[in-house]
Amino acid sequence: MPRFLTFKGGVRLSEYKELTEGRKIRDLPPPDRVVVPLAQNAGSPPQPVVEKGQEVEEGEVIAEPDGTVSSTLHAPVSGKIAAIGDYPVAAGPPDQAIEIETDPGKTSRRLLSPLTDPTPDEIRSRALEAGIVGLGGAGFPTQVKLAPPEDAEIEYAIINGAECEPFLTVDYRLMLEEGRRVIDGLKLMMAAVGAGEGIIAVEANKMEAFYKLQALAHRESDIRVEILRVKYPQGGEKQLIAALLGREVPAGGLPAEVGCLVQNVATAAALAAAVREGQPLIERVVTVAGSGLKKPGNFRVRIGTPYRSLVEAAGGLPEGELKIVSGGPMMGVALAGLDEPVVKGTSGLLVLPADHRPRNLPCLRCGDCLRACPMGLVPSDLGTLVEQERWDEFAEQGGRDCIECGCCAYVCSSGRDLVQLIKLGKEELKKREK
Amino acid sequence: MAARKQPERLFQVTPAPHFHSGETIPRVMWAVVISLAPALLAGLYFFGWRSLQISVTAVVAAVLTEAAIQRLRGRPVTVSDGSAAVAGLLLAFNLPPGVPLWLPAVGAVFGIAVGKHAFGGLGQNIFNPALVGRVFVMHSWLGTMTTWTPPRTSLYRGVDALTYATPLGAAKEAVESLVPGADGLVSTADMFWGNIGGCIGETSALALLLGGAFLLWRGYIRWQTPVSFIAAVGILAWLLPASEDALALTPLQHILGGGLLLGAIFMATDMVTTPVTGTGMLIFGTGCGVITALIRLYGGFPEGVCYSILIMNAFTPLIDRYTRPRIFGT
Numbered sequence: 001m002p003r004f005l006t007f008k009g010g011v012r013l014s015e016y017k018e019l020t021e022g023r024k025i026r027d028l029p030p031p032d033r034v035v036v037p038l039a040q041n042a043g044s045p046p047q048p049v050v051e052k053g054q055e056v057e058e059g060e061v062i063a064e065p066d067g068t069v070s071s072t073l074h075a076p077v078s079g080k081i082a083a084i085g086d087y088p089v090a091a092g093p094p095d096q097a098i099e100i101e102t103d104p105g106k107t108s109r110r111l112l113s114p115l116t117d118p119t120p121d122e123i124r125s126r127a128l129e130a131g132i133v134g135l136g137g138a139g140f141p142t143q144v145k146l147a148p149p150e151d152a153e154i155e156y157a158i159i160n161g162a163e164c165e166p167f168l169t170v171d172y173r174l175m176l177e178e179g180r181r182v183i184d185g186l187k188l189m190m191a192a193v194g195a196g197e198g199i200i201a202v203e204a205n206k207m208e209a210f211y212k213l214q215a216l217a218h219r220e221s222d223i224r225v226e227i228l229r230v231k232y233p234q235g236g237e238k239q240l241i242a243a244l245l246g247r248e249v250p251a252g253g254l255p256a257e258v259g260c261l262v263q264n265v266a267t268a269a270a271l272a273a274a275v276r277e278g279q280p281l282i283e284r285v286v287t288v289a290g291s292g293l294k295k296p297g298n299f300r301v302r303i304g305t306p307y308r309s310l311v312e313a314a315g316g317l318p319e320g321e322l323k324i325v326s327g328g329p330m331m332g333v334a335l336a337g338l339d340e341p342v343v344k345g346t347s348g349l350l351v352l353p354a355d356h357r358p359r360n361l362p363c364l365r366c367g368d369c370l371r372a373c374p375m376g377l378v379p380s381d382l383g384t385l386v387e388q389e390r391w392d393e394f395a396e397q398g399g400r401d402c403i404e405c406g407c408c409a410y411v412c413s414s415g416r417d418l419v420q421l422i423k424l425g426k427e428e429l430k431k432r433e434k
Numbered sequence: 435m436a437a438r439k440q441p442e443r444l445f446q447v448t449p450a451p452h453f454h455s456g457e458t459i460p461r462v463m464w465a466v467v468i469s470l471a472p473a474l475l476a477g478l479y480f481f482g483w484r485s486l487q488i489s490v491t492a493v494v495a496a497v498l499t500e501a502a503i504q505r506l507r508g509r510p511v512t513v514s515d516g517s518a519a520v521a522g523l524l525l526a527f528n529l530p531p532g533v534p535l536w537l538p539a540v541g542a543v544f545g546i547a548v549g550k551h552a553f554g555g556l557g558q559n560i561f562n563p564a565l566v567g568r569v570f571v572m573h574s575w576l577g578t579m580t581t582w583t584p585p586r587t588s589l590y591r592g593v594d595a596l597t598y599a600t601p602l603g604a605a606k607e608a609v610e611s612l613v614p615g616a617d618g619l620v621s622t623a624d625m626f627w628g629n630i631g632g633c634i635g636e637t638s639a640l641a642l643l644l645g646g647a648f649l650l651w652r653g654y655i656r657w658q659t660p661v662s663f664i665a666a667v668g669i670l671a672w673l674l675p676a677s678e679d680a681l682a683l684t685p686l687q688h689i690l691g692g693g694l695l696l697g698a699i700f701m702a703t704d705m706v707t708t709p710v711t712g713t714g715m716l717i718f719g720t721g722c723g724v725i726t727a728l729i730r731l732y733g734g735f736p737e738g739v740c741y742s743i744l745i746m747n748a749f750t751p752l753i754d755r756y757t758r759p760r761i762f763g764t
Contacts, residue, residue: 013453166453238762251763323446330451337445354446357454361512362557364459366654367710376759378710398761406451413457414557420449 004204006229007239009374011407013166013232013330015205019289021169023297025177028313030077030102034304035087035341036062037097041133042140043069048098054081055103059110059280062098065128071141072131073098074280076302078106088340097341100304112278120146123192123275130274131281136160136235136264137327137345142271145263146192148256155259157195158244159186159268161202161209162228162235165328167289168348171265173298174285175202175209178269179216185268186223188275193261198223201244203230232330233405237262239374251401266347286310286342290351292318301342308338310349321354330406361414369408369418375401379408379418386425391432394425402426459556462705463516465652469645470523470700476628476638480585481531485634488538489526495542496522503551517556518546524564527635527696528740529571532583537575541567561747562707565740572740582631588624590631600631602692605681606736613681614691625690636696646699655703658715663698664689666723670731677732694726697739707747714750714757721746 039045046063050056056075063073079102087097112129115122127143134140148154159182163171175182186198200217202210204227217223228234228243238249240262247258255262263271266284273279282303289296294315301310307326311317325332326340327348342349369379377398385394399422408418477485500518504511513519522542529538545567553559572579584590584598590612601620604612612631614620624630628638636642649655671688683691702708702722709718722742729738 011455242762248763251761253763317443321446322443323448323452325452329453332450332452334447334450334452335445336447350452352452355448355452355454358458359448361459361515362555364462364557364705365710366462366705368457370710370759373759375762376764377761378758380710397758398764401761401763404450406453410451410453411455411457413455413459413462415454415458417449419451 004227004229005201005243006231007234007243007374009372009376009407010231010233010239011372011410012230013410015230016167016289017169017172017205019167019296020287020298021172023169023173025173025285025298025300026313028299028301028305028309030104030302031305031309033079033082033099033101034076034302035097035099035306036073036076036304037087037095037341037343038063038073039095040073040139040303040344041071042138043067043071043144045096046070046073048084048096050081050084050098052081052084055079056081056100057106057108057110059282069141069144071133072129072280074131074282075100076282076304077102078108079103110280112274112280114278115275118188118191118275120192120194123188123271126275127271130270130279131344132267132270132274133281133344134264135266135270135284135344135347137331137347139345142263142267145261146189148193148261152256153259154193154195154256154261155197156245156261157186157189157193157198158240158260158262159198159200160235160237160240160262160264161200161206162240163206163265164203164230164232164235165330165332165348167350168287168328170285170287170298170347172206172209174265174269175206176212179209179212181269181272182265183213183217183220183223184276185263185270185272187220188271189261189263189268190222195261196222199244200225201228201240202226203228203234205230232407233374233403236374236403236405238403251398281344284342284344284346286346287348288314289348291353292320293351303344304341306339306341307335307349310342311338311351317351323352323354325350325352330410331404357415359415360417363414363416366413368411368413372407372411374405374407375403377402379422380416382425383416383418383421386421386428391425391428395429399425400429459515459517462654463520465649465654466520466700467516467523469648470520470527470635472641472644473527473635473638473696474523476641477527477531477634480587480628480637481583481634482586485531487535488529488531488533488634489523491535492526492529492538492542493519493522495539496525496546499543499546500551503547504555509555512556515556518550521545521550521563521567524635524700525567528564528568528633528693530579530582530632531634532581533578537571537578540574541571544570557706559706560750561744562701562704565701565744568740569744584631585629585637587629588631598631600692600736601625601683601687602730602736605676605683608679608681610681613683614687615684622684622687622690625687630691632691633693633696636693639690639695642695642699646695649699649703655699656712656715658712659702659708659719660698662716662719663702663723663726664694666720667694667727667730670724670727674727674731688727688730692730692737693739697726697743698722702743702746707750709750709753709757711754711757711759714753717753717757718746718750721749
């Protein structure tokens, strides 16, 4: 067996990719109304530039960036602004959102002008104008990522096609169906940051995508496709760089410090569409899967589409006690209902059976969590330090370095909610820094 | 914005991750019980029904003590997790097969009450509860605890228990007939199969190794502790001379004799009371081995496994502190 690239720590998971990996991306028609939250990017949310009652065209700007680390929002459908105000979200306090009532009569889309041979600055401003943010979930504005610090020399632009979360097959389908676009996106990234080499990395459970991309890229001397061992969280930015190049991003630092820029597959495809076709980011592909769903699949939907429409497209909810998860099963958020909308960072919607495993029993000190931790932390100790509110020690022992991948809680035989505890600790440290 | 409709269905909401490995405390503990089964069967074979009676008494006493304390403290009763049963069984394994039945009961009550719950219960105790129980009965009833029964299969069956000894004890007291290899009545092979005097669970090296292999395979113990513990004893037994008035055993006899395998495989690997990192386990195991060898060769007792583990238990927090893994990117 060939030895694939990998990283230290992590866990092997059941993949469940077979549910949707063979399903072609299907376009869903725009819903009757969309709800577009303002805060879909890391940094400051864009500010609305429309008013209630105003008619908007699909692709028209409805919110403008606020500051440098921000993004742009476009109307995902043509129609009338029904409301601008608070909307409940899964995590945290209610957020501001723009609600648009769809006008089914209008089907035109407002596009930006296509660019054939853009300069690095043009690529960056296009990413901003088109509202491109990291589509893997973090939502980091792409134009900021494409502008590394002056003193950093970026050698490698890397497309993260690991897609290590179980169930999700969005990136896999995009690599298969839109491989050319993904490679084009990579070339734009390389051009924007002056990277000499491009790498596309896929896990060994996506060999079809590997062969497809290799065939597409074989004339590109500066692009290579690499295979990674199937292990979670191989798609973590730091784990990916460590596996590919043997370089460690310094604690608290950015990939640019080790000469790397990492973007996920969907982001690269969106960037290429924005530059070459002038497409604003108003839709994305979402994997809808889980136990008991009759028609799981990959659906291209408008940003702002309620999750309910996705579940209906997948054949409706099964009977029984369920847990609905936005994202993957390891890092996704459990939802209280189906009214929430798809946002730019939504990669999956999972319907899982409710679990009744015991939680938060005393720690046995088995050490499984620290062996699973890909960041070299001792999660059991970090969790205890948070429980005991010993914030300084929590910081000293690397609480901030946690990437919240969930490996520790996955292996914990005491069922401790370790990630939740560490997240609380990180929040507390942020509060205390202010 | 339109008020949110009352949801038509309720969904479970819990923090991520939404997958779990399926490992639970009872799974871990019952796997340990299974791994101890070969040694229990060996005890049954060599020492008869009495060894089973002692084991059952210790387990029942440990479980009842835990249930009683949890009830008194108004805490949920968690005896079904198997941890008290494991402690009771390990205590029984550390007792000679001829002890009266009240003795395992007293040891189990003390071990669970003082060794475990006085520190806050499961996961909180510093010292191995089974060994705390054993040390308590050892020092309270020294004579009873050092009276050995010859195995039913031994050439010495029928010999007065007062004059019979374990191989380690015989070497220390220079009783030639019971030192393996001296006159052919006891052999190193006997030590491997279990045909020697000793505590209920420590007699058969083979049975203990089988149980250890099972735990290693299931990932509930790691190689570092038993290997470093056993290697340290073997190497020191080879390098250091025995004290003048004692007979020398070979390193292999030191490894097969006494409670070394039982301690190294099942008690120095107790998750709660030993280090969590591989490096920490190597330090812990080596420390146990050094202390064991020094006690055996030069101390007042023939055996030192139990004390070595308890002493190293005290160092566990310190070892953990200095053997933390390197944080990624530092």
